[in-house]
Each structure stands twice: as C-alpha cells, then as structure tokens.
Amino acid sequence: MKAANESHESAAAARAAAALVVVQVLKNGRFLDAALEEARGRLRATDRAIAPLIQELAYGTLRWYHQLIGVANLFATRPFKAKDADIHALLLVGLYQLRHTRVADHAAVDATVSAADILKKSWAKGVLNACLRACLREAERVAQTIAASAELRYSHPAWLIDAISNDYPNAWPRILDANNERPPMxxxxxxxxxxxxxxxxxxxxxxxxxxxxxxxxxxxxxxxxxxxxxxxxxxxxxxxxQDAAAQLAAGFLETQPRQRVLDACAAPGGKAAHILERTPSLAELTALEVDPQRLERLRLNLRRVGVNARLMLADAMNRSSWWDGSAYDRILLDVPCSATGVIRRHPDIKVRRQPHDLPQLRRTQVQILDGVWPCLARGGKLLYVTCSVLNEENEQQMRDFLVRHTDAVAEPLQPGGNAIGYQILPGEDEMDGFYYARLRKR
Ligand SMILES: C[S@@+](CC[C@H](N)C(=O)[O-])C[C@H]1O[C@@H](n2cnc3c(N)ncnc32)[C@H](O)[C@@H]1O
The missing domain is CATH 3.30.70.1170 (Sun protein; domain 3)
Structure with missing residues (x-):
C-alpha cells in the first residue's frame, strides 16, 4: 500500500514540477533547458527518478502549447488570474498527456488533479477535473476546433506559420510537422x-x-x-x-594544415572542436565569444575533447577590440539567429521568439558579417551559418551581402540550382534545419 501511495505521490509531483517549469518559460522568459536544470536541482534525493518524466511533460507541453491553449479555452470558462499561472500550466500539462501521450486517461487526470495539492491550491482540483474530463468527453468538438485552425493544427504561433509558409509555399506543412517531432540524439x-x-x-x-x-x-x-x-x-x-547538420560545418569550411582560422561566434564550441579534430595541425584557431558564461562552457568543451584554441571574450562586430591585423585564411560565422531550424530540439523557441526579434537579429548578423569580412585574407573563405529556416536571415542576407561587398564570391555548396547557399530543412536526412553559405574573397 505504501509503494502505491509513493508512486501516486511521485506521479503528482512530476506534474506539479512540470507545470512550474512551463510557468518559468511562459511567464519569466526562461530557457526551457535552464528551467528544467533548476527543477532537477530542487528534487529531493528520493524523487530523482521522476526527473525524466518532468522533462518529458515540460517538453511535450511546450511543443504542443499553441494547440493545448486552444483546447483549454474550450473548457476553462473563466480566465486564470495571473497568480494562478501554475494552475493554468498544470491544465496544459494534463491536456498534453490526454492528447499526445500513452498515459492512461484516468491516470493522467488523477495525477494532474492531485498535483494541485502539491502546488497548495486544492481549490483548483474541481476545475482541473472538470476541464480534463470535458476534453475526453467532447473529443469530436476538440478535433473540429483543432482542424479549423492552422495555429492549433500545427501548434505554432500564427506569425511564424505566416513567415514559414511565405518562404516555403509548398513545404511549410512538412516543416511545421517536422518541428513537432522528437529529434534524434x-x-x-x-x-x-x-x-x-x-x-x-x-x-x-x-x-x-x-x-x-x-x-x-x-x-x-x-x-x-x-x-x-x-x-x-x-x-x-x-x-x-552534435546534430548531423551542424557536423557539416567543418567540411564546408575546407580547412587545411597551417591555416589561421577564426570562429567568430564560438560557444559552446561544437563546431570549433570539430574543426580542430578534423584539422589538428592548424597554425591557429581564434575563438571569439561575447558572453562570459558561454566562453567558460566553450573552454570546458574544448578541454574535454583535448583540443586547443586561442579563446577571447570579445564582440566580433568590433574588430578593433580583438584583431591584431593578421588576416585569417578561414572564418566561421555561426551567427545568432531565430533558431527556427531547431524548434524540434527547443520547443520553447515557439513561445519565446517574437516577430519583432527578426529585424534586430538581421541587423546583428549584418554587423557581424561586415565587422569580420576585412579580417579575411584574399583568396580566403568565410562560412556563414544559421540554424534558421527563414529566408531573410539566410539567402536574402547573403544576396544583400554580395551587393555590399563586391570582393565576395559565393561558392555553391550543392550541385545544380542557382541558390547562393544550402538550406537544410528540419527532419531532412534526420538533420536539424541549417543554412550554409560559403563566400570567397577575390
Ligand atoms: C549559434 S551560437 C554558436 C554555436 C557554436 N558555433 C557551436 O557550434 O557550438 C552563436 C554564439 O555567438 C555568440 N555571439 C552573439 N553575438 C556575438 C558577437 N557580437 N560576438 C561574438 N559572439 C557573439 C552567442 O553568445 C552564441 O554563443
């Protein structure tokens, strides 16, 4: 009997913890991974076994957030107060289990309703129970509501569906579906x-x-x-x-022994490490990173794989602060971007990213591109990389660059077609969505 109680308590504890992680992302703008890490840290030693379940529930709820909100609105007749964001999130966690997992319906409802006690809001048990049971009872109405809205059907914000369907008039449903898949490790x-x-x-x-x-x-x-x-x-x-698409960078950069290489946006260092594994006899690899904490992660990651680079805490845009005037033969520019190619790995991107971020990201990309271009030797090559699927950060960004810099020539990365770069869509060959373009200096 004790074991049964313990497992019932753990089931409810996992739902409550997942709801709190979701609140951290939705209300406080936290990264999902960071919020999960904190939640794991708060677990008592005896509760550690529920950490994978908390992760599964939090990831799944955010992956299906835009759909679950639409379903919740059918049954939660009054809006939740701001101070009850945890109960709202708990309802979404419950709906996620009913709609997208194989957890038995009665177990999902039971554990979710009991989680209200753990959140010290026992008053909410009635409303949670009523909403979850209504969702089960009115399955036909739920299905029709979802089918009637692209936002719910594909579980993406409307602005992002517009942006992706604008760029991919045929492939957009496939891209959105792929974003909702679980990525391989x-x-x-x-x-x-x-x-x-x-x-x-x-x-x-x-x-x-x-x-x-x-x-x-x-x-x-x-x-x-x-x-x-x-x-x-x-x-x-x-x-x-490291995702397979990210592993293409080192080969596309075509590094040769004794070259000087710059990785201008380097942390956490996956691509820098790969370049050094692939070409151990480089003259030098300079790795810039603007964020001190990420620079530390880069240092640890390079140390683990046993490679060396010259690490600098620096802003790539501002070359006078870090460049000694010696030209680089190769430059990797893995710029900050919308990350719309890696939504399947980080579903919180769909709630954290806003349409007004895009012009700012585009400007940052321009400033980094223009900031480092003078550091490239004649005949040298720069590889521009994003994990975005959006044209304005990728192909259009490169077209604009070629207009601004007449000493730049694009080298095709895939046979045929007249694209400047190579766009990989999420799920293609089991890869994340990435964009690569290689520019040579005349
Ligand atoms: C897409 S990530 C790079 C991933 C990395 N290349 C890898 O493979 O692990 C972009 C990185 O650039 C850094 N960054 C952003 N703006 C920067 C700037 N102006 N100068 C240098 N680094 C910058 C970010 O902090 C982030 O760590």
Missing amino acids: TLRVNTTRVTRSDYLAALHAEGIAARTHSGVETALVLEMPVPVERLPGFAEGHASV
Whole structure:
C-alpha cells in the first residue's frame, strides 16, 4: 500500500514540477533547458527518478502549447488570474498527456488533479477535473476546433506559420510537422581518438542501439537518447553530442594544415572542436565569444575533447577590440539567429521568439558579417551559418551581402540550382534545419 501511495505521490509531483517549469518559460522568459536544470536541482534525493518524466511533460507541453491553449479555452470558462499561472500550466500539462501521450486517461487526470495539492491550491482540483474530463468527453468538438485552425493544427504561433509558409509555399506543412517531432540524439565521433565503426561497436557493447548517419561521415544516430554519462569514453572526448547538420560545418569550411582560422561566434564550441579534430595541425584557431558564461562552457568543451584554441571574450562586430591585423585564411560565422531550424530540439523557441526579434537579429548578423569580412585574407573563405529556416536571415542576407561587398564570391555548396547557399530543412536526412553559405574573397 505504501509503494502505491509513493508512486501516486511521485506521479503528482512530476506534474506539479512540470507545470512550474512551463510557468518559468511562459511567464519569466526562461530557457526551457535552464528551467528544467533548476527543477532537477530542487528534487529531493528520493524523487530523482521522476526527473525524466518532468522533462518529458515540460517538453511535450511546450511543443504542443499553441494547440493545448486552444483546447483549454474550450473548457476553462473563466480566465486564470495571473497568480494562478501554475494552475493554468498544470491544465496544459494534463491536456498534453490526454492528447499526445500513452498515459492512461484516468491516470493522467488523477495525477494532474492531485498535483494541485502539491502546488497548495486544492481549490483548483474541481476545475482541473472538470476541464480534463470535458476534453475526453467532447473529443469530436476538440478535433473540429483543432482542424479549423492552422495555429492549433500545427501548434505554432500564427506569425511564424505566416513567415514559414511565405518562404516555403509548398513545404511549410512538412516543416511545421517536422518541428513537432522528437529529434534524434546524434553524436560526432572524435576520429582523432577512435574510428566511427569502433565507436559504434563500443556503443553496442554498452547496449546502446545506434547506426551510422548516411550523409555525414563522423555522425552516429542513437535509437533512443541516453544521458551523456552512459556514452563510452565521453569524459575522454571520444564523442560529442552534435546534430548531423551542424557536423557539416567543418567540411564546408575546407580547412587545411597551417591555416589561421577564426570562429567568430564560438560557444559552446561544437563546431570549433570539430574543426580542430578534423584539422589538428592548424597554425591557429581564434575563438571569439561575447558572453562570459558561454566562453567558460566553450573552454570546458574544448578541454574535454583535448583540443586547443586561442579563446577571447570579445564582440566580433568590433574588430578593433580583438584583431591584431593578421588576416585569417578561414572564418566561421555561426551567427545568432531565430533558431527556427531547431524548434524540434527547443520547443520553447515557439513561445519565446517574437516577430519583432527578426529585424534586430538581421541587423546583428549584418554587423557581424561586415565587422569580420576585412579580417579575411584574399583568396580566403568565410562560412556563414544559421540554424534558421527563414529566408531573410539566410539567402536574402547573403544576396544583400554580395551587393555590399563586391570582393565576395559565393561558392555553391550543392550541385545544380542557382541558390547562393544550402538550406537544410528540419527532419531532412534526420538533420536539424541549417543554412550554409560559403563566400570567397577575390
Ligand atoms: C549559434 S551560437 C554558436 C554555436 C557554436 N558555433 C557551436 O557550434 O557550438 C552563436 C554564439 O555567438 C555568440 N555571439 C552573439 N553575438 C556575438 C558577437 N557580437 N560576438 C561574438 N559572439 C557573439 C552567442 O553568445 C552564441 O554563443
């Protein structure tokens, strides 16, 4: 009986904790990963086992947020007060389970309603119970409401559906659906330490199912995500977690031994580490990062894989503050962007990103591009990268750059077509959405 009570309590505790994480993202603008990390830190030792469930509920609720809000509005007849944002979020967590998980309906309702006690708002049990049961009872009405609205059907904000459908008149439904998928966990094998096939064998020996990625020679795709501590040789830098699309950067940059390379927006350092693994005998890799905390993460990540770079806390736009005047043969510009290509990994982007962010991001990209271009040697190459699917940050940004800089020539990255760069859409070949363009200085 005690065990049954404990598991009932843990089930409710997981729902309450997930609701609080969702509130942190929706009300306080926190990153989902950071809010989850804090929630894990607050768990008592005896509750640690519910951490994966909290993560699943918080991720799922934010992934389906725009749809769940529409469903909640059907049944929650009065708006929730600002101080009851936790109960509102708990309702969404409950609806997420009913609509998108295999949790038995009665268990989902029961655990969600009981979570109101943990949030010290027992008065809300009635309204939660009524809304969740109405959603089950009125399944037909729910289905019709969802089908009638693209915002609910695809669970994206209207402005983003407009932006993506404008850029992709045919592919937009596929892109939005892909954004709602769970992404694979993909590894980059450090081939200076171990071959990909040997690392695959090491994973299998640990009981971790994985396969090679067909298009990217350093990439392995896991069948199921695992904590990094379970990866063989992780602490020794034998592998890193990195999406396959991100692993294309090092090859596209075409680094050669003894070159001077600049990574102007470097943290957390996945691409810098890969460049150094691929070309260990560079003359130098200078890694700039404007955010001190992220610079520290970059330092730790490079140390783990056993590579060295010259790290600088600096603003790439302002080259007089960091550049010694010696030209670089290669520049990687992995600029801040809307991150609309990695929504499947970070569903909170759909609620955190606002349409008015785009002009500012575009200006930042222009300032970084124009700021570092003079640092590139004649004949040198600059690789421009975003994890965005939006034309204005990608192809249009490059077209505008080529007009401003007549000494720049675009080198095609994919055969055929007349695009300047290479746009990967989310889900294509199991990859995140990325854009690459390579510019050579005449
Ligand atoms: C897309 S991330 C880079 C990811 C990194 N290349 C990797 O593969 O791990 C962009 C980074 O640029 C940094 N950043 C933004 N503006 C910057 C600036 N003006 N100068 C230098 N770094 C900047 C951000 O803090 C962020 O860490």
